[in-house]
Amino acid sequence: MTTTTTSSPPDSRAGGTDNNSRERAPRGGGGRGGGGGFGPARIDPEDRAQLAESPVRMARVLQLFRPHRGPLLTVTAIIVGTSVAGLASPFLLREIIDVALPRQDVELLVIMVSLMLAVTVITSLLGVLQTWIASTVGERVMHTLRTRVFEHLQRQSMSFFTRTRSGEVTSRLTNDIGGMQAVVTTTATSIATNVTTVIATAIAMIALSWQLSLFTLLVLPPAIWLTRRVATMRREMTLQQQRRMADLTNQIDEGLSVSGVLLTKTMGAGRASARRFADTSAELVDLALRSELAGRWRMATMSIIFAAIPALIYLVAGLPITGGRLSIGTLIAFATLQGSIFRPLMGLLNVAAQWIASMALFSRIFGYLDTETDVGEPNDPVSVDRTAIRGEVRIADVDYRYPGSETDAVADVDLTVPAGSSLALVGATGSGKSTLASMVARLRDPSRGTVTIDGHDLRTLSAETVADLVGVVTQETYLVHGTIADNLRIAAPDATDDQLWRSLEIAQIDDLVAALPRGLDTVVGARGQRFSGGEQQRLAIARVVLRDPPILVLDEATSALDNSTERRLQAALDSLSRGRTTITIAHRLSTIERADQIAVLDHGRVIELGTDGDLRRRAGSYARLAGATADDEQDRAGTA
Known part of the structure; x- marks a missing residue:
């Protein structure tokens, strides 16, 4: 008789997984009944x-x-x-x-x-x-x-x-x-x-x-x-x-x-x-x-x-x-x-x-x-007409606390982003910007409060509907090991080649792809290693373009890039954002300045809100951040 016990890590129950656990080595088989070996199957x-x-x-x-x-x-x-x-x-x-x-x-x-x-x-x-x-x-x-x-x-x-x-x-x-x-x-x-x-x-x-x-x-x-x-x-x-x-x-x-x-x-x-x-x-x-x-x-x-x-x-x-x-x-x-x-x-x-x-x-x-999901599917999801969605985002009295934490990562945030307008989230590292943005894409649910699109609570919408309404571009681009076309069609499986080329054009990477010997059939390599970081980002933007979402969340999509690449990528993002409700986390001063609203976060709370001009005149936290950002950009330009 064979005892089959395979390599398995310590369990992660509904309460979570122990990050300090280690992988267990596969355990050996025991004796076989009816003609096999005779190894003793001791209880593990x-x-x-x-x-x-x-x-x-x-x-x-x-x-x-x-x-x-x-x-x-x-x-x-x-x-x-x-x-x-x-x-x-x-x-x-x-x-x-x-x-x-x-x-x-x-x-x-x-x-x-x-x-x-x-x-x-x-x-x-x-x-x-x-x-x-x-x-x-x-x-x-x-x-x-x-x-x-x-x-x-x-x-x-x-x-x-x-x-x-x-x-x-x-x-x-x-x-x-x-x-x-x-x-x-x-x-x-x-x-x-x-x-x-x-x-x-x-x-x-x-x-x-x-x-x-x-x-x-x-x-x-x-x-x-x-x-x-x-x-x-x-x-x-x-x-x-x-x-x-x-x-x-x-x-x-x-x-x-x-x-x-x-x-x-x-x-x-x-x-x-x-x-x-x-x-x-x-x-x-x-x-x-x-x-x-x-x-x-x-x-x-x-x-x-x-x-x-x-x-x-x-x-x-x-x-x-x-x-x-x-x-x-x-x-x-x-x-x-x-x-x-x-x-x-x-x-x-x-x-x-x-x-x-x-x-x-x-x-x-x-x-x-049995592991309960923090972001569950609604039992009776609300059906929305995508063509009727204007794109207003309302973040109402929102708190969020990570499991196991004793403090809120986001607290008492109340923001409204009118349809077609832009909001920039700024603040020091760990101030809650990405956490707040992730709730707009319903990657997390608020611990308290609501996030709505045109009055629809995201928790009443199916995951497919939210993904159809909210496009996300992050600093960490993920490309599967396949062709450029394969990666783009993740967003729209039935997209034609013409639609793929159009999305690449908006992302300002169509000339690069066209110059490749295999064009759309070029294999991107493991995690997109065939392309530079900026090129990977523009391919990710092209993928979002195919979904044509009315709302965009841009989470530091241009960080860690050189000035030249950042300018090309920013131009692609500008093209993508045109006519859409956009929530941006960025350190680039020009991106922040052009936003219709700027929310300054500190320890998860909005401490300042207004336009670039208003906030500069207040000479508060935003003015100091903007001054530091301007100095950094000048230093980068000088060393480029």
């Missing part, structure tokens, strides 16, 4: 802790398999039928040895041999059918869970992803859900197979000889104990190998990614990185050798046990207590049955560990499904 402390923290109701697990009741009942019937049919072979063998061969009864011999072959063929075919049905059920359950978790995570707010490592999400979607198939195709079916095989075999052994059956009860326990003891050595080596392999994989991911190579080269850390990799690889070599030796001990032990038990059976059969009472055929049939009961018994000893490991998988998966 992390699995036990997982279930103690997040218990799993059996009814919820069964609910997943309810649509597949018919196939599962068929699998159960096949398992029982196969186990019972497999027991016919020893009795047929006894008939051959005790009757057909001594009497030279060719007809009976042919019948018995034919029946033995028929049993083998039938049980093999039933085994194939069982595997196919169980695998089909497992794949379908896995597909259902995978899509449900993916869709649920897509509905999570940005705060969920800022506190959760991407590797944890990936592990949950791939490793943990992938392990669900084994629950059906291996764990559950192996338990059923082992139980039926042990019961049927025990009955058959008693029917053949109760004396030898009693002797088997004395011999098997120490044999099983010795086998598990030796297998423990191999398991420990395997676990250490998996941990070191996880370290090696992590070093490859970090050291040979685009960002990792750049960091190594610029920090001169190549030798140190290579030395760490070599050390980990050397540990793997040592562990592999020790594991191979432990495996040899395991195989030697198994060989001794499988040779010793039949020999002892033959010895006991010749003792006075049983002498003369057993036929040769009965003895051989019993030895065959006795040998076949060893494996399923080993498997049944692992049931507890398998059960807890399987339930821990469900617990981790349900943990994500």
Whole structure:
């Protein structure tokens, strides 16, 4: 029986994810029922802790398999039928040895041999059918869970992803859900197979000889104990190998990614990185050798046990207590049955560990499904006519506090941005500008107050509607590893090439794309590495243009760029903003000056509001920020 426990990080429940948690190395498999290995499946402390923290109701697990009741009942019937049919072979063998061969009864011999072959063929075919049905059920359950978790995570707010490592999400979607198939195709079916095989075999052994059956009860326990003891050595080596392999994989991911190579080269850390990799690889070599030796001990032990038990059976059969009472055929049939009961018994000893490991998988998966989203979909979303939306944004008495924080990131903000006008948000780093802007795009919901578009509370609109009404351009541009056309059509899957070129023209990057040998079919590379930062930003702007939203949120879209690139990008943003309601976070003085309104934030509160001229005349916080910004721009211009 195989224990399937896969690499999975500590859980992130509804309350959040522990950022200090680390990825767990994949845990090794246990013994196999019905003919596999004999590794002891010990209960993993992390699995036990997982279930103690997040218990799993059996009814919820069964609910997943309810649509597949018919196939599962068929699998159960096949398992029982196969186990019972497999027991016919020893009795047929006894008939051959005790009757057909001594009497030279060719007809009976042919019948018995034919029946033995028929049993083998039938049980093999039933085994194939069982595997196919169980695998089909497992794949379908896995597909259902995978899509449900993916869709649920897509509905999570940005705060969920800022506190959760991407590797944890990936592990949950791939490793943990992938392990669900084994629950059906291996764990559950192996338990059923082992139980039926042990019961049927025990009955058959008693029917053949109760004396030898009693002797088997004395011999098997120490044999099983010795086998598990030796297998423990191999398991420990395997676990250490998996941990070191996880370290090696992590070093490859970090050291040979685009960002990792750049960091190594610029920090001169190549030798140190290579030395760490070599050390980990050397540990793997040592562990592999020790594991191979432990495996040899395991195989030697198994060989001794499988040779010793039949020999002892033959010895006991010749003792006075049983002498003369057993036929040769009965003895051989019993030895065959006795040998076949060893494996399923080993498997049944692992049931507890398998059960807890399987339930821990469900617990981790349900943990994500039960994670409540901070930005939920409305039960009955309001339908709006996009053509009738003017674009007025109202931020009414809004507070926002990050989970776990004791202070508000935004407090008592009350702003109105008339349709088609612009608002600039300025302030020191950490003053709440990006947090406030993110609520306009409903990446977060206010802790108190409302954000509305033309009077519609964003919480009453579907996510698709909000995304259709509000376009966002941030400093962090994300381009998928595909062509330029692929990246643009994320915004409008049905957009024609003419529409793509028009959006590129507005973003002022059409000439660059047209000069490329493959044009729109140019692959942008991992995270858009084929293009410079400014070019990536303009491609992102072109993507927003395709959606043609009435409201724009520009979150420091021109920061960290050189003057020349910033001017080209700002021209693209100006073109994009024309006729739209625009909320801008920027440090560029010209952008701030042109805004219809400027809100100065400090510790999440609006401390000044007005036009550039009004705020300069007040000689307050804005005037000081504007003066500092002007000095910075002059310095940058002087060094450009």
